[in-house]
Amino acid sequence: MASSLTFKVNRQSPELVRPEKHTPPECKLLSDVDDQEGLRFQIPVIQFYRHDPSLVAAGKDPVNVIREALAKTLVFYYPFAGRLREGPCRKLMVDCTGEGVMFIGADADVSLRDFGDALQPPFPCLEELLYDVPGSGGVLNCPLLLIQVTRLKCGGFIFALRLNHTMCDAGGLVQFMAAVGEIARGATAPSVLPVWQRELLDARQPPRVTYKHHEYDQVPDTKGTIIPLDDMVHKSFFFGSKEVNNLRKLVPPQLRNCSSFELLTACLWRCRTIAISPDPEEEVRILCIVNARNRFNPPLPNGYYGNAFAFPVAISTAENLCKKPLGYALELVMKTKADVTEEYMKSLADLMVIRGRPHFTVVRTYLVSDVTRAGFGDVDFGWGKAFYGGPAKGGVGAIPGVASFYIPFRNEKGEDGIVVPICLPALAMEQFVKELESMITDQTSVFITSAL
16 A cells, blocks of 8 residues: 555534434443553544446435434444443443544545555555544543544545443444445344443452453553553554465464464564564563353353453563574464453453452563454445555554454455554664564565555
């Protein structure tokens, strides 16, 4: 993608879209997993849609269609139209005021083809496609969703969304977006009705922590190894079957049945650690976001849209991670993913209450989230599936630069794979690219694009 692309966006005045019908004026508590400190931030998502001549001929305008569908969908998902409040012991709750979600209609003097064939983060002029309305970006007492629909001069459009992460995870957000899409296409109700039931992920009485939960260790940054926020570079890296197979050859035969997620996570953790160069004896961490919906017996109900994941952690000294073969990191990652059980999630909720809802550890930490199966690209507002759908950038979160997403992607050659946005200081990024390419045996560069 041409990272130098610039264009002008003409925005309509932001408005609040309220539920079409009256909704209950009640207060709904978030779960003890939802309201942890590490989820108290806004996360951006972006969807690109192609031109459909038949819809233009029928007078269909994506701004109007989505605005109207949103008002109808909020009747079912009315907590999104409320505002977060904080109670005693930092407990978060939704005041279901029906005030509405922030909505912006816009037009851009750019065509979808101008973005290039390989749509992936970082996207040019993102701040124009998802405008930060002054006063709207707080966690408390602010709109829980901000949506901007930008018409393109080719007839396509961009749907960009900013979510207060305490409300839901990727699976819950896609469920909501899919509901808007169904109603935009003529349905009278979502095919999957929303389920609140946040008490399913509340602490027990009395709370009792039964796991170590090193992901919430209080780690002092004794040597200044939290990544500085100045001079940050965003780059995206593509991993197709060739790249994954080349990495698989680097691990012992008994580990080659690992998932692509596990293999890529081990590889990126190792390369990133080498790039940021911590002291050899210091501990480094990888947090793997694990969806826990099916780890419960019975599973969480279909339609549950709250945060239902954990951050299990693998820990190593920097020296061991950087000097030992890739299989060492891979074994740590594989064991970590298996740790998440129903009891683990209950213990996590208990820890949140006992320790005041702490932030996960960020010192010498890298966090990865696999959204390849979340379904962002399948969301259809009537113009077909998204040309690209998913996170708008890497490195987002309360502590920028810590997190990466694994996003489904088809490159300019038509190869399906995974694209991973990475955010690092400029010098560290140079070293990261060098280390990553050294692990791809044919020396083919996996670098796609960059933007300062």
